Amino acid sequence: MDVRISVIIPIYNVERYIRECLQSVARQSFSAYEVLMVDDGSTDQSGRIAQEYADRYSRFRLIHKENGGLSSARNAGLEQAKGMYVCFVDADDYITEDYLCRLYEKAEETNADMVIADYREVEEQGNIIVKELGQPPRQGCMDRRQLLQALTSVGECHYATTVVVAWNKLIRREIMCRHFFPEGRLHEDEYVIMPLLLECGHVEWIEEVVYLYRQRQGSIMQSAETAMRHLEVLQTYQNRIALCRQLQEPELLQAFKRAYFWNIEIWYYLMRTRYGVESSRLYGVFSRRMWGALLRYHHVFGRRKTMEYVIFAISPEYYLNQYFK
CATH class of the missing domain: 3.90.550.10 (Spore Coat Polysaccharide Biosynthesis Protein SpsA; Chain A)
Structure with missing residues (x-):
């Protein structure tokens, strides 16, 4: 055949x-x-x-x-x-x-x-x-x-x-x-x-x-342990930044860096609202992620947005309640 x-x-x-x-x-x-x-x-x-x-x-x-x-x-x-x-x-x-x-x-x-x-x-x-x-x-x-x-x-x-x-x-x-x-x-x-x-x-x-x-019903109903595994996806955004550095596309590289910040923000929101994971379980993971992103890529945003992400790094839950749209 x-x-x-x-x-x-x-x-x-x-x-x-x-x-x-x-x-x-x-x-x-x-x-x-x-x-x-x-x-x-x-x-x-x-x-x-x-x-x-x-x-x-x-x-x-x-x-x-x-x-x-x-x-x-x-x-x-x-x-x-x-x-x-x-x-x-x-x-x-x-x-x-x-x-x-x-x-x-x-x-x-x-x-x-x-x-x-x-x-x-x-x-x-x-x-x-x-x-x-x-x-x-x-x-x-x-x-x-x-x-x-x-x-x-x-x-x-x-x-x-x-x-x-x-x-x-x-x-x-x-x-x-x-x-x-x-x-x-x-x-x-x-x-x-x-x-x-x-x-x-x-x-x-x-x-x-x-x-x-x-779209199967109940497919997002998972234990906190399983839900936390979804955070592995954040590594893929860092992988993309590394690959983009090789392309000599500065505007695209900046876009990937901004997307990394936004995805940290989005995934905290999803963990809290969609998967129902307690904020106490998320604090260490997301605070470290955001501090790391700020140290490496803080230049991609203006002063105001950078300060908002500093607040996220200090208290993701406060940021979620005050800034997340």
């Missing part, structure tokens, strides 16, 4: 959603693709359902492994991929019938290393969540500066998410195989996206909505 695209689907305890996902992949109008389903040690019926598709469709292959997390499952699929391109589909999401066709045609037509598709969030039942999306980029080639600028966005920006995540993209396999996902970490996409974008010489964007991302 001629394999142009390898579709990698990490699977872990998603018995409620996996049939819809696999069925959407099975009914693609594109034909030159393989499907690598990676069962990451599921304890429900997910593995059995995936086996049904492996038995029914010759292009579907099931890989079993011990539980190692999303990155480990994606990497296991990537190691066995044969296609010229790879794409990732999360097992609780689904894609339109022309998903692979649209992305592959754009890649071949333009000789792109990566094609990014638009997406929409859907509820558990499949209804599209209506929300403000902001100004979309123009369809076509996206220059490196435009892509990297998206990584400086703060908050839940739809088009920044579109650039960051792994699951709405077609990527040349030889490039992706040089950027495996970091295992044992949350926010794994945040770690690989900037090095990946820097290596991709040509990135295309298609504005059609061809990927449906499921």
Whole structure:
């Protein structure tokens, strides 16, 4: 079988959603693709359902492994991929019938290393969540500066998410195989996206909505210990600053530094309001982060804003109540 695209689907305890996902992949109008389903040690019926598709469709292959997390499952699929391109589909999401066709045609037509598709969030039942999306980029080639600028966005920006995540993209396999996902970490996409974008010489964007991302109820209800692990993502912003220093783009470098401050601020807010972590557990972590940022990057803001962040470093909770908008 001629394999142009390898579709990698990490699977872990998603018995409620996996049939819809696999069925959407099975009914693609594109034909030159393989499907690598990676069962990451599921304890429900997910593995059995995936086996049904492996038995029914010759292009579907099931890989079993011990539980190692999303990155480990994606990497296991990537190691066995044969296609010229790879794409990732999360097992609780689904894609339109022309998903692979649209992305592959754009890649071949333009000789792109990566094609990014638009997406929409859907509820558990499949209804599209209506929300403000902001100004979309123009369809076509996206220059490196435009892509990297998206990584400086703060908050839940739809088009920044579109650039960051792994699951709405077609990527040349030889490039992706040089950027495996970091295992044992949350926010794994945040770690690989900037090095990946820097290596991709040509990135295309298609504005059609061809990927449906499921927003699952209760997915943010976590213990304080688990919630605190999300703070690993702050390291990715420092990594981006280090990478940007090599680009000789002073304005972009300043934007990444400002984004680091804003993300410290945003993540404190999220820890307190979304995850309900007590301020006493957060003080040391965020105070150290902010003092460190002020020592290294205080020059990126005027005096007034710098003093506000000094107040944050002294008392994040006071800052949250007095200044956060």
